[in-house]
Amino acid sequence: MPKPSSISEKPHRSNTSEESCAQRPHQIVIVGGGIAGLEIASNLPKRTGRTSIAVTLIDREPAYVWKPMLHTIAAGTSDVSQQETSYVAQARNRRFVFEPGELKGIDRQGRKVYLSPTEIAGRRVLPERAIDYDTLILAIGSAANDFGTPGVREHCLMIDSRSQAMNFNREVMARILETVTARNTLNIAVVGGGATGVELAAELIQLADVSAYYGAAGLRDQINVTLIESGPNLLGAFPDRVAIAARGRLEELGVTVLTGARVVAAEADCFRLADGRQVSAELKVWAAGVKGADACAKFEGLELTRNNQIVVTPTLQTTVDSRIFAVGDCSSLPVGDAGKPLPPAAQVAHQQASHLIRHLPRWLRGKELPTFTFRDFGSIVSLGGYGAYGSLGQFGLFTGGFLRGRVAQLGHILLYRSYQSQLHGFWRGGLIWLADMINSRVRPRIRIPD
Template sequence: MTTPQRVLVVGGGIAGLLLATRLGEQLGRSGQAEVALIDRSATYVWKPMLHTIAAGTWDVHQQQVSYIEHARRHGFSYQPGVPCGLDRQARELTLAPLLMPEGEVLLEQRSLRYDALVLAIGSRANDFGTPGVAEHCHFIDSQAQAEAFNAQLRGRVLRSVVHREPLRIAIVGGGATGVELCAELRNLLDIAAGYGDPTVRERVHVTLLESGPRILPAFPEAVSASSAGQLRRLGIELHVDTRVTGAEAGGFRLGDGRLIEADMLVWAAGVKADDFLATAGGLSVNRTNQVVIGPSLHSVDDPRIFALGDCASLVPTEGAQPLPPTAQVANQQAHHLARHLGPWLAEGRAVPAFRFRDRGALVSLSQYNAFGTLGKFGFFEGGFIQGRFAQMSHVLLYRQHQIGLHGVLRAAAMWAAERLNGWVRPKIRLS
């Protein structure tokens, strides 16, 4: 009896979960291949919304996807674990021992065979080795980190209410995560003011620090300038051209020696892929640990290893910049590989070159506003958008992602349940 070919997808983020879902439906259900998804967490949430989990303005328990349950529905399997070794010659991926919180070994180190390995591990903020950041700062790169920040935030806000004392929050990084978190924190305070203390908005002070000359440097200048103006109107203190040289218990130390005092510190600057990739089977990586891939999305070193999304570096044409680590790129790459991996496995048919289609860029400042640009296609090519239309466009991105994972009917039911719960439950997380 012929052993079915095996596809391992490492990382259950935007690209990894979508790819595993598609391959499970196409190959897993028919028995053409075994498809397994590997992730350290048991659940998935859409990463562009982590800042709302951190602020407590989004119901994480309603939005999260259980990998085990989703795998059962879509014809693939889920393996909990963290990769720690890669033997390209034997085609084996090694997973580190899985430990209980108390340190007890739940699952021993184990190795999994593969015929195709897809790395979709994602990325995290890059502290660039800045002293004190790892010890004193919160990161918002995963559901666990966002919930940890929210737990401390709720405690700090409660103390501020009871003792009538100020609360200072400082965020480093003027990219989408830092900017959207600032706006969502203001939204939290506006809602919280209706729960008994209307003065809480005045006592909580939020500061955003950016090393470059403007926030949202990856966006067009119109989006950057409009977003900065909106944040200032919301009372957010902005510092651009500001170099942070260290984090301390009492705040961020700047290059000129000043201290930006803060009670809660958040680091949302830079992008870096997982350190595992730097030593994974000798694969070529760039200085931020991203796997260098060719147009067909496979490693330049191994045609059986593919990489997608934030952990991959693809230069689309000679002399161009690598594709940015965005949800849009990850989503398109997952769809592309899902269409062509089956024929590659079964017939050895080459995976066609991936072509990125720029659909534009959006940044949502909670309920207050949204700004963005249209993609490089259509009648309004590259046009600037804002307000309600931009907000609806941002919401639509998530709804489209839900449809891609669950199908139209189930996604519609989830949307209806979300609307109903929003009507009967508190608008912010209170416990």
Template sequence: MSKPVRIVIVGGGIAGIVLATKLGDTLGRAGKAQVTLIDRSPTHIWKPMLHTIAAGTRDVQQQQVIFLAHASEHGYAYEPGEMLGLDRERRRVQLGAITMPDGTMVLEPREVGYDVLVLALGSRANDFGVPGVKTHCHFIDSQKQAEIFNEALRARAFRSVARDEALRVAIVGGGATGVELAAELSRLLEVASAYGDASVRERLQLTLLESGPRILGAFPPAISASSQQQLEMIGFTVKTGTRVTEACPGGFVHDDGALAQADLMVWAAGVKAAEFLSGIGGLETTRANQIVVGPTLQSTRDDHIFALGDCSSLTPAGAERALAPTAQVATQQAEYLARHLPGWLAGKPLPDFAFRDFGALVSLSDYDAFGTLGRFGFFRGGFIRGRVAQLSHAMLYRRHQQSLHGLRKATLLWTAERINGWVQPKIRLA
């Protein structure tokens, strides 16, 4: 009797957990494959939601998926650990040691063998080597980082009230993360005003800095203009065409020498994969450390290594640039591989991956939302805004929940969230 194929998925973000769930439900439960998901975090959070966790407008306990429990329900195994290296000849993933916060060793460095490896390690903001960014700025690329920022935010808000001073926040990066975080911070303090100091929202002085000619550069100009107008209406300063040259304890220095003063600084600009992926195992990578893949999502130098989502770079035939690192791309790639990998393991050829652009959405908390309908559908190429766009944005997350838990459990989770919203505070207060 042949041994089950060892499928190792590294990274429990959107692409990784969707793929592990679907392969576990099919190949794993049938005993045809041993599916293992490796991630350094014990929980999964839908990445487009991280700005709400950072602001404290969503309950992280309700939104997180615990890998260990989810794995037992869906036929795959969860292996805690952080990938540090790759031995392609021996087909082994090298993991770092696991330690306690005080440095106590829990697990020594170890290796995990594979027959098929899927890299789904996501991405992070790119500091572009700007001095002081790593020292003085918060990043919102993971659940841990979002929670650290939220703790700092609550402490600064408390200090602002106690000392009767402004709460100055500066965000670099006018993409969806920076724009949505800015709006969410305004909403947070509006709600917080009902729990104490009624003037706490008025203390917020927020500056959004973008090096490009407009915010939301990936969206049509009309959406960029409308979003900037909304942010300015709620009292924020938006500076486009502004390159940051340094982050210092008091704020961001512009290329013209001016200083955007801030008590809290967030860096949400640029996208790159983890540093250790650069040239890992002799694989072809981009300047942003992404694994270069072909039309079947296999790496260009090893057919047994796939890469999905933000850590991969796929340029479709006839296209001038690679697919954007978005949740939509990651989800479609995971669904494609879950559908076709079993056949490939049985000797069938893999069809080319075809991305379908269903549009893009940006939500400015409860203030407004904007979106494009993409190239498919009856209203392709159109624009939506307001409640329709907000509902569409919310449905993206519900669809993700359904892909992980099925319709019944996803509905129960939504119901529980609604009930908790009625009986619990609307924001994180402690």
């Protein structure tokens, strides 16, 4: 593993370039405005002290939604307009520059990132561009892994991003209207028994229950939700007690849970399983597996894993270029004697962001970076209004403790509000929480189609 390095290393530029760099702020470019990227962009400028920097955040979306909330946007049990953070507004409030666009490639020798042209409604509004950097932070997240399964890309929806969640919501709302009008049955199948799949299945049941309040009486009996998992249990990354409790609750709600069921093909009206069974589904969701975002394949020269994630050192720098960092789901950091990488989880992304926010300013002044240490605070899976289950992890008091009911739901809420506080500050974050509480009382409990 390369030795941790500081900014004082000899750079790969000419003397003329170095002289011009000395006359301008140090250019920090962050690609990806997710949990880690947006937190770094929002907090790094105020932490640099005497160091002169300019922070630029690049993302193809106009706004950010906390990834663990995407399934609620997809199901329509949360309104995206109330949950999203506008990048332009956040940049104004937190003193960074937002550059809309999708990463096309990186020139490591010239220290430039290239962005593809940006189109809106089929019209090109921004040309292909190049942005200079002195330090590059890659935080482009992850995507569901279809493992090359035939038909997935053609017939399945995914909810890895704000746009995908909104697209799924439009589709499910249209399908529900058709179902109510025709008085037939809507079969929905979700592949992937991780947190996203489990939480989405529960939210879809809640959508049906709440819809009855707005006139769709009997909708619960017209919707069949099936959750398909190839492994022996749901929530494979969680303790067995959490997985068993979550499965039991889903089945009580009427969700059909299939474990040990490997999907070998997706077709227009069904999933085909390895044992020959077919699972009928007019609406199909793929939430199985995790891989690095497709953009990772464009990073020529960087070390990647088989799952398309960027291999980093314990200082979160890439193994081949100390001026490029990778954090969050797009990175792979082997830890422990077995060298097992950290999981692609929100708490990992948050802790890595906090690490860079704390230590990058010293690195820019020529100090060495300390190694990153992950602390497992546990994890929680929320089944919407039907309960929550979680564990306390392997750090602190009550190691491995089991949470359920209101305590677990409160923990899930506090995780979200804590992240909002990291982005907006304590008082502004508190006002956002208050506004959400008011909206929950005066606005519809589900998204009503226009």
